Amino acid sequence: MTAPRRGRGRPTVFEPPTQAAYLDAVRHGMRLGDAAAHVGISRVVPTRYARTDREFAAALEEARAVGAKVRRESVPHGEYRYNVLKCRCLDCTRAATTGRAARRADAAPAPTADKSPAEETAGDVHPIRLDRAEVGKSSTSFLLARAS
Ligand SMILES: [Zn+2]
Incomplete structure (x- = not known):
């Protein structure tokens, strides 16, 4: 020492x-x-x-x-772990697939049943509300598509 x-x-x-x-x-x-x-x-x-x-x-x-x-x-198995930690186990792959599908559908948040604290600080893609800002729609879809 x-x-x-x-x-x-x-x-x-x-x-x-x-x-x-x-x-x-x-x-x-x-x-x-x-x-x-x-x-x-x-x-x-x-x-x-x-x-x-x-x-x-x-x-x-x-x-x-x-x-x-x-x-x-x-970090629990899930979409974040799939995307960031490159975990390719069944749980993570399924979560990532489900997450992407949900975002494509209507940019609504994925089911929150197994939402973990880690996901909140993960810098994950936050669906952008388009209620008022119709302008952002096309560019948002573009970004989400790229993020997938
Ligand atoms: Zn996993």
Whole structure:
């Protein structure tokens, strides 16, 4: 265990407790930017720090690997997992097919029975209401078609 170096030339404060909290957040599946925000630092800090601290770099690498796995396994099977995590199991494939069909039908939201929190933050395609904005109709269909 090497103690973190605190040179005068390093203006950035990234103390061991913050490092630990950051690594923990990453390990729990947070994206790097979110993890940085979570512990109150700029997202460039850990990246910069990892360049000069091999031990931290290794820990970050390990945390990212664990985090990626956690993200995959905590995301329920469904359309998001099919699209983003490229899961091709029966559940995901069916959900993706159903989702696309539903959107093609009338741009209505897919059945919400198995809607998960992950889907809400997934940056999924949100059907755009066309009640008033008739103008957007053609371009929206175009975008949805491309997204499928
Ligand atoms: Zn799946």
